[in-house]
Amino acid sequence: MNIKKDIAVIGAGSGGYVAALRGAQLRKNVVLFEEDRVGGTCINYGCIPTKYLLHQTKLFQELKTNKTWDGPVDRILCNWRRVQEGKLKAVDRLVRGIEFLLQKNGVEFVLGKAALQDERHVLAQTSEGEKVFEVERIILATGSRSADLPFLRADGQAVVTSRETLDLADVPKKLLVVGAGAIGIEIGTIFRRLGTDVTILEIMPTVLPGCDKEMGTRLERVLKMQGLKIFTQMRIEQVLHGQGKVVLKGTCLRNMTPFEFEAERILLAAGRKANSQSLHTGSPFIRLDTSGWVEVNPKLETNIPGVYAIGDLVGGKLLAHKASHEGLVAAENAAGGNALMDYRALPMAVFTEPEFASVGLTEEEARQQTGQVRIGAFSFQASGRALTMESPEGQVKIIAGRDDEILGAHILGPSASDLIAELVLAMAKNLKLRDVASTIHIHPTLSESVMEAAMKGLGRAIHVLN
Numbered sequence: 164m165n166i167k168k169d170i171a172v173i174g175a176g177s178g179g180y181v182a183a184l185r186g187a188q189l190r191k192n193v194v195l196f197e198e199d200r201v202g203g204t205c206i207n208y209g210c211i212p213t214k215y216l217l218h219q220t221k222l223f224q225e226l227k228t229n230k231t232w233d234g235p236v237d238r239i240l241c242n243w244r245r246v247q248e249g250k251l252k253a254v255d256r257l258v259r260g261i262e263f264l265l266q267k268n269g270v271e272f273v274l275g276k277a278a279l280q281d282e283r284h285v286l287a288q289t290s291e292g293e294k295v296f297e298v299e300r301i302i303l304a305t306g307s308r309s310a311d312l313p314f315l316r317a318d319g320q321a322v323v324t325s326r327e328t329l330d331l332a333d334v335p336k337k338l339l340v341v342g343a344g345a346i347g348i349e350i351g352t353i354f355r356r357l358g359t360d361v362t363i364l365e366i367m368p369t370v371l372p373g374c375d376k377e378m379g380t381r382l383e384r385v386l387k388m389q390g391l392k393i394f395t396q397m398r399i400e401q402v403l404h405g406q407g408k409v410v411l412k413g414t415c416l417r418n419m420t421p422f423e424f425e426a427e428r429i430l431l432a433a434g435r436k437a438n439s440q441s442l443h444t445g446s447p448f449i450r451l452d453t454s455g456w457v458e459v460n461p462k463l464e465t466n467i468p469g470v471y472a473i474g475d476l477v478g479g480k481l482l483a484h485k486a487s488h489e490g491l492v493a494a495e496n497a498a499g500g501n502a503l504m505d506y507r508a509l510p511m512a513v514f515t516e517p518e519f520a521s522v523g524l525t526e527e528e529a530r531q532q533t534g535q536v537r538i539g540a541f542s543f544q545a546s547g548r549a550l551t552m553e554s555p556e557g558q559v560k561i562i563a564g565r566d567d568e569i570l571g572a573h574i575l576g577p578s579a580s581d582l583i584a585e586l587v588l589a590m591a592k593n594l595k596l597r598d599v600a601s602t603i604h605i606h607p608t609l610s611e612s613v614m615e616a617a618m619k620g621l622g623r624a625i626h627v628l629n
Contacts, residue, residue, distance in 0.1 A: 182491070398414050
């Protein structure tokens with residue numbers, strides 16, 4: 164017998180559980196499927212574990228390097244086992260909180276693998292056997308997984324993904340990281356702080372490919388000063404497994420010379436692939452692009468009316484907050500609404516030290532698309548608050564068009580992931596440079612640097628030369 168529901172959500176990651184909760188708020192009868200834990204990769208194996216480890220290792224680094232303290236600094240050790248236990252406690256607390264919200268909102272949670280039988284039926288394989296759900300609307304949120312390279316595949320031992328790396332029982336002495344995106348840089352930072360010899364190899368010319376060139380170059384310089392060995396334009400061509408070590412060989416594209424690096428482990432962080440291979444129980448009918456991402460329209464609806472897709476499954480920037488917002492949009496539409504997804508003011512952040520955050524167009528993109536732009540930049544070296552924190556590295560950079568409309572913003576500095584929110588709101592609400600510049604900001608705070616950058620863009624800066 165079929166179990167009837169209004170909305171079925173397949174995948175309980177950031178976008179999936181948000182879609183389920185919003186659907187329930189809209190008075191729909193919702194069922195949520197997940198073959199692992201609620202929270203998906205982000206909470207269980209990605210964003211939250213990474214940020215916990217980044218925070219703990221940052222404290223460890225500060226204890227060892229603060230020049231105003233006395234004491235036996237060389238005797239301070241990081242208890243890695245205790246750090247891992249704390250990470251699991253933080254994750255479990257968040258998972259239990261989401262499970263509580265699902266229960267109180269009346270969302271039925273089904274633990275098991277689910278797939279589409281047809282346009283209106285979902286087959287779930289559970290510990291109690293197979294169950295078939297007849298639904299009015301479906302939201303696909305099965306996420307993504309770490310991508311392999313043709314000659315370099317994760318084996319969970321010598322070659323690992325971010326998931327295995329964050330759960331390592333011991334800190335490796337040498338780690339090779341393939342890919343200088345957010346995952347590679349953040350995990351590299353964690354282990355470098357613990358004393359690991361970390362080498363990052365990237366095939367593109369800069370770290371964080373696609374980011375603002377000036378800001379990416381500055382971030383790369385800072386990371387190198389912190390001890391990370393970063394090599395760009397490195398094409399990997401061969402992997403060799405030896406006794407207790409792994410060797411990568413290839414060619415440096417800058418000068419076409421060969422290279423060779425070895426380490427205990429290799430972290431494969433060179434992109435991700437959509438989990439779109441098992442959406443159906445039979446013949447596929449959801450349209451995919453050539454790379455395997457699900458194709459959707461601005462309402463996040465697939466080629467099948469009433470079937471939506473969100474999160475990493477639809478490609479673009481693979482960000483948890485993007486997935487969550489898409490979950491809200493898809494749920495509204497599945498409940499009969501007419502919401503559209505707008506990516507113009509989609510921020511991103513990398514939680515290094517200092518942090519890097521960005522929204523909108525890079526300087527290069529803005530100049531190409533609009534011709535003439537106005538740049539407002541303010542260095543944290545002129546920020547009183549940054550100096551009191553001993554964190555003067557970096558700057559706020561705002562890019563505006565001819566009418567002073569904010570086209571993009573990029574922040575390298577302390578708490579950049581929080582500071583960017585003001586500029587995301589400004590972009591989302593079509594505010595101008597003068598709106599940010601004329602808003603009173605508390606002194607002394609880091610947020611003053613956002614105001615000062617806007618004033619600089621208008622030629623009215625007070626604390627730096629115009």
